[in-house]
Amino acid sequence: MITTIKETDERFIATLSGELDTAAAQETEVALRPLLDSKGKEIVLDCKELEYISSSGLRVLLSILKQAQSVGSRVVLKDVNEVIRDVLNISGFISIFDIE
Amino acid sequence: MVSFKKGWLSRMGIVVLAAVLVELISVAQYERVRGIMQEEMKSRGHLVLERLSDKIQHTLETTEITMRENIWDVRRSMEHPDSVFPAMVRLIDNNPEVRGSCLAFIPYYYPSKGRLFEPYASKDSDGTYRVEQIGGPNHDYTLNDEYVWVMDHQVPSWTDPYKYGPDSVSFSTYLYPIKDAMGEIVALCGLDVDLSWLGDTLNAHHHFASSYCLLLTPNGELVAGPPADRISPDEVQKAVSIINGDLLESDFPGLSILKTTLRKDPFWQLAQVYNTNEVYARMHRQRRQQIIMVLLGLFILGFVINRYARNERKLLKASEEQARIGGELAVASRIQQEMLPTVFPSYVYGTLEPAREVGGDVFDFYTRDGKLFFCVGDVSGKGVPAAMLVSMSHALFRMVSKKEESPSRILQALNVELCRGNDSNMFMTYFVACLDLYSGELSYASAGHDRPFVLSNGISQLPAKSNLPLGVFPNTHFEEQDCMLEPGTTLLLYTDGLTEAKNIARQEYGRKGIQAFLESFVSGENQSLDYLVSSLSESAHQFAGEAPQSDDLTILAVRFNPEHVFRDSLVLKNDKSEVTRLSAFVKEFFQRLQLDKKIASGMRLALEEAVVNVIDYAYPDGEDGTVSVQADTNGEEVRFTLVDTGVPFDPTAMLEPDTTLDAQNRPIGGLGILLSRRLMDSISYTRRNGQNVLSLTKNIL
Numbered sequence: 001m002i003t004t005i006k007e008t009d010e011r012f013i014a015t016l017s018g019e020l021d022t023a024a025a026q027e028t029e030v031a032l033r034p035l036l037d038s039k040g041k042e043i044v045l046d047c048k049e050l051e052y053i054s055s056s057g058l059r060v061l062l063s064i065l066k067q068a069q070s071v072g073s074r075v076v077l078k079d080v081n082e083v084i085r086d087v088l089n090i091s092g093f094i095s096i097f098d099i100e
Numbered sequence: 101m102v103s104f105k106k107g108w109l110s111r112m113g114i115v116v117l118a119a120v121l122v123e124l125i126s127v128a129q130y131e132r133v134r135g136i137m138q139e140e141m142k143s144r145g146h147l148v149l150e151r152l153s154d155k156i157q158h159t160l161e162t163t164e165i166t167m168r169e170n171i172w173d174v175r176r177s178m179e180h181p182d183s184v185f186p187a188m189v190r191l192i193d194n195n196p197e198v199r200g201s202c203l204a205f206i207p208y209y210y211p212s213k214g215r216l217f218e219p220y221a222s223k224d225s226d227g228t229y230r231v232e233q234i235g236g237p238n239h240d241y242t243l244n245d246e247y248v249w250v251m252d253h254q255v256p257s258w259t260d261p262y263k264y265g266p267d268s269v270s271f272s273t274y275l276y277p278i279k280d281a282m283g284e285i286v287a288l289c290g291l292d293v294d295l296s297w298l299g300d301t302l303n304a305h306h307h308f309a310s311s312y313c314l315l316l317t318p319n320g321e322l323v324a325g326p327p328a329d330r331i332s333p334d335e336v337q338k339a340v341s342i343i344n345g346d347l348l349e350s351d352f353p354g355l356s357i358l359k360t361t362l363r364k365d366p367f368w369q370l371a372q373v374y375n376t377n378e379v380y381a382r383m384h385r386q387r388r389q390q391i392i393m394v395l396l397g398l399f400i401l402g403f404v405i406n407r408y409a410r411n412e413r414k415l416l417k418a419s420e421e422q423a424r425i426g427g428e429l430a431v432a433s434r435i436q437q438e439m440l441p442t443v444f445p446s447y448v449y450g451t452l453e454p455a456r457e458v459g460g461d462v463f464d465f466y467t468r469d470g471k472l473f474f475c476v477g478d479v480s481g482k483g484v485p486a487a488m489l490v491s492m493s494h495a496l497f498r499m500v501s502k503k504e505e506s507p508s509r510i511l512q513a514l515n516v517e518l519c520r521g522n523d524s525n526m527f528m529t530y531f532v533a534c535l536d537l538y539s540g541e542l543s544y545a546s547a548g549h550d551r552p553f554v555l556s557n558g559i560s561q562l563p564a565k566s567n568l569p570l571g572v573f574p575n576t577h578f579e580e581q582d583c584m585l586e587p588g589t590t591l592l593l594y595t596d597g598l599t600e601a602k603n604i605a606r607q608e609y610g611r612k613g614i615q616a617f618l619e620s621f622v623s624g625e626n627q628s629l630d631y632l633v634s635s636l637s638e639s640a641h642q643f644a645g646e647a648p649q650s651d652d653l654t655i656l657a658v659r660f661n662p663e664h665v666f667r668d669s670l671v672l673k674n675d676k677s678e679v680t681r682l683s684a685f686v687k688e689f690f691q692r693l694q695l696d697k698k699i700a701s702g703m704r705l706a707l708e709e710a711v712v713n714v715i716d717y718a719y720p721d722g723e724d725g726t727v728s729v730q731a732d733t734n735g736e737e738v739r740f741t742l743v744d745t746g747v748p749f750d751p752t753a754m755l756e757p758d759t760t761l762d763a764q765n766r767p768i769g770g771l772g773i774l775l776s777r778r779l780m781d782s783i784s785y786t787r788r789n790g791q792n793v794l795s796l797t798k799n800i801l
Contacts, residue, residue, distance in 0.1 A: 022712045023679040052701060054708050055771040056676075065763045083701045090778045091771055092759025 002049075003031040011042040017049035025056030032060060036067045043068055048079035053087055065097060076100050111409055115402040122394050130387055134380060141379055145358040145372045152301060152313065153362055153370050159197050160258065160274070160366070163293050166195040167256070167276045174203060174289055175278060181210045181217065185231045188221035191291065192229070199223055199271070200292035202234070203278075204241045209286055216240060222292070250275045250288055258366035261295055261315065261323040270295040270324055272366070298324055311374035312336075318367040320344035339373045429457040429484070436487060439494055441465060447537070448472065449629035450656035451637060453597075453649065460486030461595045461652035462494045466501075469784050469795035470537050470732055470739035473501045473510075476549065476656050477530040478595040480569075489526055493518060493570065497532070505786045507532040507545040508580035511570065515547065519574035527571035531564070531593055533658075535585070538667055538732035538739065540660045542591075543582040550599065553592040559618045562591070585660040590629070592618070592636075597653035601640040604647045609640050629657040662734070666692055669730040674715045674723075674744075682711055682729065689731045693738070695800060702779035703798055707731075707740050709772035710751070710783075710796060718746025718792060736801055737781075742794040749792055750785045751776075 001024035002017040012035055020028055035043055043064065065075045076098045080088065088094040170191055177187035184203055191201040200222035207215045218235030241247050246259040254277055261272040276289045302313040302324055312326035314336070320343060325336045341347040342357055349357060359371040436458055441450065450463045460482045465474035475497050479486040493514055500513040510532050518528065531552065533544035544562065548569035551561040562583075568576045585591075594614070601609040617639045621632060633655045640653065670685045672678040686704045695703075711727055719725035730741040756777075757770035777783055780796045787793070 019683070021679055021683055022676050022708060023683075026676075052705070054679075054705060054712070055775055056712070058771060062763065062766060069763055083698055086698065086702065087705065087775065090759075090775055092761075095760070096763040096766065 001028055003028055005032070005034055007034075007041075011044055012038060013044045013046060015046040015049065019052035020050060020057035020060070021052060021054045022056040025054065025060055028057065029060045029063070032064060035064050038068050038071060038073045040071050040073055042073055043075045044078055045075065046078050047081070047084060050081070050084060053084055055091070058087070058091055058093060061093070061097070074098055108406075111405050112402070114405060115398055118401060119394070119398050122398070123391075126387070126390055126394065130383070133383060137379065137383065138376075141356075141374070142358060145374070146360070148313070149358060149360040149370050149372055152298075153360055155301070156295075156298065156368065156370075157362060157364075159293060159295075160272075160362075162195060163198060163274050163291050164256070166191070166198060167274055167289065167291055170194055171276065171278065171289065178203075178278070178287065181213055181219075184219045185221065188219055189229050189231060191289075192221055192223050195291075197293055198291045199294040200290075202273075202290045202292075203287050204235065204247065204290065205287040206285065207242065216242070246273070246275055247288060250277055251285060254279075254285060260317040260319075260321065260366070261298075261368075270298060295324070302326070310378045311372065314339060314343070314369075314371040314373065316340065316343060316369040316371065318361075318369065320369070323368070339371065343369065343371050426457075432484070432487060433457040436491060439464075439491065444630070447629070447659045447661050448474065448657070449633050451633050451654070453637070453653045455597070455649045455652050456483055458484055458487035459652040460490055461597065461654040462490045462497075463593070463654050463656045464494060464497055465656070465658070466498070467537070468502070469782060469797045470734075470737065470741075471505070471795075472535040472537055472658065473532075474535070474593070474656060474658055475510075475530060475532045476593040476595060476654060477528050477570075478549070478597075478652070478654070479528045480526055482651065485524065485526065489518070489528060489571075493528055493530070501532075501534075505534055505543075505784075505788070506580060507534055507543055508578045511545050511547050511567075511578040512576075515570045515576055515578070516574050518571040522571050525571075527569040529569045529595075533591070535591075535658060535660060537660070537734065538662060538665050540585040540587065540589070540662065541582060542585050542660075543580055545578040545580045547576075547578055550594065550596065552594075553614060553618060555590040555592065555618060556586050556588070559615060587660060587662050590632070590657055590659045592632075593654075593656040593658070595652060595654040597649070597651035598636070598640055598655060600651055601644045601653065602647055602650060603643055603645050609643045613640065613643060629659055633657050664735045665732065666734075667730060667732045669728060671726050671728045672711065672715075674719050674725040674727060674746075676712060676715055678715070679708055679712065682708060685729065686731070689733075693733060693735075693800065699798075699800060703738060703740075706776040706779040706796055706798075709776045710740070710742055710794060713751050713772050713776075714742060714744050714746065714749075714792070714794075717749050717751075718744045720747075733800070737797055737799045739795060739797040742796075743791050745791055748787050750787075751794065752783050752785045 001020055004015045006013045014032060014035060045061070068075050078100045080099055085094070088097070173190060174187050177183040188201045188203060192198050200220065202218055202220040204218040210217055216235035218233060218241055219231070220234045221229060221231045223229055235241060246257065250257050256274065256276045259273045259275065261270050263270055271292045272295055273290045273292050277285045278287045278289055280286045298315060302315060312331050314322060315324040316322055320340065322336065322340050338347065338352065339357060342349050343359055349355060354375050354377040355373070356376050357371055357373050359369055362368045433454070440452055441464060444450070448465050450465070452459060452461050452463060454461070460479035462477045463475065465472060477490065477493055479489045496514045496517050497510065500510050504510050504513065511530060514530065528547070529549040530547040531544065531549040533542060535542045544564060545567070546564040547567050551564045554560045554562055564581060565579045567578045598614065599608060599610050614636070617636055621635065636655055637653065668685070668689050670681065672682060683704065686707060690700045707729070711729060714727045718727070725744060725746055727742055727744040732739045751773045754770065754773050756774050757767055776796060780798045782797050784795050785792065
């Protein structure tokens with residue numbers, strides 16, 4: 001699992017690459033911690049390279065979303081593949097994230 | 101009720117019609133017989149009268165002949181008055197019918213003899229002759245009507261019959277005029293004919309007690325008839341009046357008179373009187389008897405018809421009832437048959453042949469989580485009650501084994517239900533087993549059922565402990581046993597309809613029969629279960645021959661045939677970092693199968709979530725534990741089995757999280773099991789031997 005974060009004036013862009021399974025969730029959570037202080041900027045999670053996500057991964061995404069919503073930011077999931085979309089569907093996350 | 105009344109009326113109608121017909125025939129016959137009898141009687145009566153008149157005629161004629169033949173002797177004797185007497189005697193002697201003779205001279209013929217002279221000879225009944233002169237003041241024959249008549253008409257004549265003498269014998273006298281040379285009548289010769297026989301004849305034999313004959317003069321005066329003690333004089337007088345035309349015969353119903361008249365002088369009349377009531381009395385009696393018989397017959401007929409109709413009605417009702425029951429049985433039979441499995445995978449085949457419409461046997465199987473659950477049961481008894489119990493047990497087996505994996509506990513659950521309200525004390529033998537289609541692990545429990553045969557390298561029987569049948573005691577424990585089956589092993593379950601199939605000599609097919617069959621079968625090729633089961637059934641039927649099937653016959657064959665099975669396993673520590681190993685394991689397992697990426701990913705996620713769940717919850721914090729993961733596939737489905745030794749924990753019992761809440765209210769936990777459930781076809785949990793066993797299966801075709 002490889003995670004990179006780029007910060008611009010308007011937004012944070014985090015690229016998630018690889019498989020976000022239970023084992024990878026913890027390190028990913030650590031890697032994405034800067035997003036918990038989004039300073040009102042929009043957060044874009046680029047999922048183009050994300051191949052797999054487990055419920056632990058979803059939990060990481062949920063905590064980012066909760067924090068962002070509390071400061072009025074929004075979180076966008078970008079380029080979600082079919083497999084991930086299926087999981088989002090089942091879990092109902094599809095309705096609480098902005099999917100682009 | 102209306103139809104019953106109608107039926108009753110129509111039946112009575114038939115009886116009445118029959119009565120009318122019989123009566124009509126009877127009346128017609130009666131009239132015919134009456135006519136015949138009347139004719140017969142008339143002809144017979146005429147015959148009697150004919151004979152009678154012939155006889156009278158004959159007597160009279162012989163007398164007339166006697167007179168004509170001897171008149172010369174009389175004439176000669178007349179030369180002297182005294183010689184007349186012997187001539188009279190000679191006249192009598194000439195004819196036995198003649199009882200007396202006389203010669204009445206005209207007045208003063210012999211001056212010496214005075215005015216009236218009538219020599220008279222007679223023969224008494226004792227045969228002595230009496231000769232006397234009877235003419236005189238006391239007997240002035242010249243005043244006699246007949247005398248006068250003959251004198252006037254100058255021709256012979258018969259007097260009307262009269263009674264004379266102490267015997268009151270009937271006589272008639274033939275008067276013959278004797279003329280002199282001048283042609284003047286000088287005397288009348290008379291011959292007295294005894295007609296007493298006529299009275300006897302008249303009243304002699306009569307066909308009917310009330311019949312009698314009458315002799316009358318041409319003027320209709322009664323001369324002879326029945327004695328007064330036989331027929332009352334009034335009756336006789338009535339008949340005489342009718343004969344004389346003073347009364348009409350038709351005024352006296354029942355009275356019938358036949359009459360005839362002599363063909364020549366003296367033209368006497370003969371009549372036969374009879375009472376038709378007597379003539380027909382026998383007929384009337386017969387007819388009365390006949391009517392009684394007919395009425396009796398009709399009564400019996402009515403009774404029989406009524407009975408017949410009632411029986412017919414009962415029979416009709418019974419046959420309707422039977423048809424209805426038959427129809428319902430057919431439906432029941434169909435329902436029962438439809439409850440049985442009809443589609444068989446290659447590793448199971450079963451057959452059930454009920455001895456009657458509905459059976460007391462059952463078999464069933466189904467696959468769940470890569471495990472084959474199967475059972476065979478047999479109710480004590482046959483027919484509808486057995487079928488009801490069987491259907492109940494069948495439904496219970498399906499219901500219970502959905503949740504329960506242990507054959508022992510499945511049997512216990514069935515037993516409790518079957519014991520409930522089992523007042524008829526019926527019981528069932530049952531065999532329940534669960535075969536792991538991947539591993540060949542077989543667990544089974546028997547409730548008094550015959551031990552199944554095992555076909556492996558040889559033929560043996562499962563060493564199943566018998567236990568009590570179902571429905572006896574609610575708290576029976578059914579010991580569960582298990583074993584591993586070698587690949588290719590076949591189990592053969594059956595009911596006693598197979599072992600107890602009897603031939604005409606009442607010998608049983610028995611286990612020996614099965615054994616013998618299996619031996620010949622094993623020596624052949626590894627045939628399909630379908631072929632095995634139908635050949636075995638065929639073998640039992642051939643053994644039974646003509647003998648009827650006495651019991652339901654059920655055979656179920658199961659084969660452990662893991663030809664296409666692939667399995668791999670992995671043991672993980674209760675550490676989430678182990679998920680990496682799990683991911684690698686799953687990927688490698690999936691490589692063998694050409695899976696759709698989305699399905700593969702879904703199954704991997706389901707397995708990971710289930711494993712993480714165990715890691716999270718099965719063991720107390722800080723305690724080391726393991727979770728073993730086994731992945732099986734037969735090319736059709738994939739099954740994951742997770743086993744851990746942690747605290748009892750059933751993830752399938754967890755409530756699903758609400759996936760419609762917004763982000764702020766969304767709980768963190770519970771998502772994992774939701775994903776597992778949605779991404780697999782089924783998840784089942786059992787606690788076995790102190791272990792949590794969780795199975796996840798998915799069809800991959």
